[in-house]
Amino acid sequence: MDSREQILQKSAEAKELYLPHISVDPVVFGFDQNELKVLLVRMNYKKQWLLPGGYVRRDDDLDEAVVRVLKDRAGVTEVFLEEFGVFGRKNRSQLYFDEFDDTLFQKQRFISVGYYALYNSSEIYPVADDVSEACEWVYLRQLPEIVLGMDHREIIEKALLTLREKISTKPIGYNLMPEKFTLPELQKLYEAILGKSLNRGNFYRKIKNLNVLKKLNEQRYVGAHRSPDLYSFDMENYEKALENGLNNW
Amino acid sequence: MDSREQILQKSAEAKELYLPHISVDPVVFGFDQNELKVLLVRMNYKKQWLLPGGYVRRDDDLDEAVVRVLKDRAGVTEVFLEEFGVFGRKNRSQLYFDEFDDTLFQKQRFISVGYYALYNSSEIYPVADDVSEACEWVYLRQLPEIVLGMDHREIIEKALLTLREKISTKPIGYNLMPEKFTLPELQKLYEAILGKSLNRGNFYRKIKNLNVLKKLNEQRYVGAHRSPDLYSFDMENYEKALENGLNNW
DNA sequence: GCAAAAGTGTTCTTGGTACACCCATGA
DNA sequence: TCATGGGTGTACCAAGAACACTTTTGC
Numbered sequence: 001m002d003s004r005e006q007i008l009q010k011s012a013e014a015k016e017l018y019l020p021h022i023s024v025d026p027v028v029f030g031f032d033q034n035e036l037k038v039l040l041v042r043m044n045y046k047k048q049w050l051l052p053g054g055y056v057r058r059d060d061d062l063d064e065a066v067v068r069v070l071k072d073r074a075g076v077t078e079v080f081l082e083e084f085g086v087f088g089r090k091n092r093s094q095l096y097f098d099e100f101d102d103t104l105f106q107k108q109r110f111i112s113v114g115y116y117a118l119y120n121s122s123e124i125y126p127v128a129d130d131v132s133e134a135c136e137w138v139y140l141r142q143l144p145e146i147v148l149g150m151d152h153r154e155i156i157e158k159a160l161l162t163l164r165e166k167i168s169t170k171p172i173g174y175n176l177m178p179e180k181f182t183l184p185e186l187q188k189l190y191e192a193i194l195g196k197s198l199n200r201g202n203f204y205r206k207i208k209n210l211n212v213l214k215k216l217n218e219q220r221y222v223g224a225h226r227s228p229d230l231y232s233f234d235m236e237n238y239e240k241a242l243e244n245g246l247n248n249w
Numbered sequence: 250m251d252s253r254e255q256i257l258q259k260s261a262e263a264k265e266l267y268l269p270h271i272s273v274d275p276v277v278f279g280f281d282q283n284e285l286k287v288l289l290v291r292m293n294y295k296k297q298w299l300l301p302g303g304y305v306r307r308d309d310d311l312d313e314a315v316v317r318v319l320k321d322r323a324g325v326t327e328v329f330l331e332e333f334g335v336f337g338r339k340n341r342s343q344l345y346f347d348e349f350d351d352t353l354f355q356k357q358r359f360i361s362v363g364y365y366a367l368y369n370s371s372e373i374y375p376v377a378d379d380v381s382e383a384c385e386w387v388y389l390r391q392l393p394e395i396v397l398g399m400d401h402r403e404i405i406e407k408a409l410l411t412l413r414e415k416i417s418t419k420p421i422g423y424n425l426m427p428e429k430f431t432l433p434e435l436q437k438l439y440e441a442i443l444g445k446s447l448n449r450g451n452f453y454r455k456i457k458n459l460n461v462l463k464k465l466n467e468q469r470y471v472g473a474h475r476s477p478d479l480y481s482f483d484m485e486n487y488e489k490a491l492e493n494g495l496n497n498w
Numbered sequence: 499g500c501a502a503a504a505g506t507g508t509t510c511t512t513g514g515t516a517c518a519c520c521c522a523t524g525a
Numbered sequence: 526t527c528a529t530g531g532g533t534g535t536a537c538c539a540a541g542a543a544c545a546c547t548t549t550t551g552c
Contacts, residue, residue: 448515448516450517451514451515451516454514455514458513472523472524473523474522474524475522476522497514
């Protein structure tokens with residue numbers, strides 16, 4: 001079955017199952033090699049990259065819909081998810097399926113609800129669903145070079161801005177870092193999200209004064225240099241600290 | 250024509266004109282008598298208060314839809330508007346029209362997009378449309394006493410939280426205060442939004458150091474006390490200051 | 499020992515907080 | 526002249542920025 005037939009078949013199913021005109025688009029962030037990355041899919045049908053979005057079942061809460069979509073389209077579970085914006089321009093989505101006629105479910109006007117998601121299991125590789133030929137992590141650094149469909153570049157940019165705003169009130173560090181990590185690694189995450197470099201000494205003191213980390217009795221071997229200490233989050237203090245907001249970065 | 254017939258008639262029109270399953274709910278804030286108030290309507294049909302929400306025309310951008318809805322339902326124009334959240338629980342709206350059958354447009358499931366709006370013309374009174382018996386400002390203080398339909402209390406609460414978060418990055422002062430105002434009045438606005446009292450001396454110095462106000466050569470007569478100076482916003486500096494965020498309150 | 503990265507300490511400055519004092523006004 | 530609220534000054538303290546110094550590691 002070619003991608004065209006596949007799309008027509010999905011359309012028929014979708015009309016029964018999903019609410020019209022509403023979609024969800026999760027922007028899944030990961031942190032790897034000291035860089036931020038996002039999860040994208042490339043459809044069989046067109047060679048553009050897209051967010052792994054989907055539709056809302058008639059009997060789904062909106063928040064449940066995103067969870068289901070992420071699982072079905074990318075095999076991703078256990079993520080922190082939060083709504084960050086709505087994308088409702090009237091011609092934002094219809095053009096993508098321009099070669100089909102207007103009865104196609106996927107071709108109608110969609111108002112899309114953006115969710116950002118944080119995913120900390122760098123080892124697990126996402127799996128593409130049957131309408132996608134690829135489902136891959138793309139580093140933010142690489143985004144300018146690739147072709148993104150619809151308004152998904154704009155959605156990703158707003159998601160990143162939201163991360164930046166929420167860095168002091170949401171468990172972003174906890175959800176993007178692995179179980180154990182070093183302070184220089186955590187600092188790189190903050191720098192990646194904030195888009196600026198931070199002073200090491202000040203970062204250390206600030207993060208330590210917050211009392212949200214537990215120092216472990218281990219170091220990470222990093223080759224020809226001093227081995228940095230490993231830390232993990234002290235969840236109790238971490239959540240308490242987030243309630244009041246951490247500090248200003 | 251009674252309210253029942255009216256609703257049935259609207260339903261027929263709506264099916265042509267509007268996207269199904271999507272609504273917008275503006276939370277219009279005003280500041281008056283040193284207190285925050287919100288704009289609510291009471292429908293002819295049920296005696297509950299609701300936000301002056303509405304639907305999205307098939308040829309409207311989402312952002313245009315809210316503007317139109319506010320104009321049609323409350324006669325309100327010239328407001329600052331910004332999306333702040335989506336309300337998508339599956340049974341949030343259907344119950345309101347429970348006595349009608351399921352073909353009624355208004356009774357379907359709606360995912361609603363919340364917008365907060367800032368309105369600074371305290372003299373102009375809102376006008377109700379033909380499906381509402383009232384369109385009134387309600388002080389936040391009075392909200393606990395009144396009956397709000399659907400999940401609109403929750404929507405208002407989230408709007409208020411959003412105001413609080415954005416107080417340093419959005420022109421909230423400018424859009425809620427009249428052209429000319431005194432520093433004590435501005436302080437009351439900040440206190441109302443933040444839900445806590447601020448030290449007068451510190452507030453004065455802080456706001457003045459921001460250089461966003463122009464001191465006018467006038468005072469306001471306030472009776473038996475010293476006449477406070479009048480100020481207005483210096484738009485150029487104000488917008489510049491908002492880009493970096495004002496300060497932390 | 500040297501280079502490079504991790505970790506710690508010190509100093510300066512800024513900005514917030516608390517509070518005191520003076521000013522203006524009408525009763 | 527007193528009470529009340531507006532306007533300003535000051536002193537203290539905490540937190541941030543900049544930068545220097547020490548420690549650890551492999552070569």
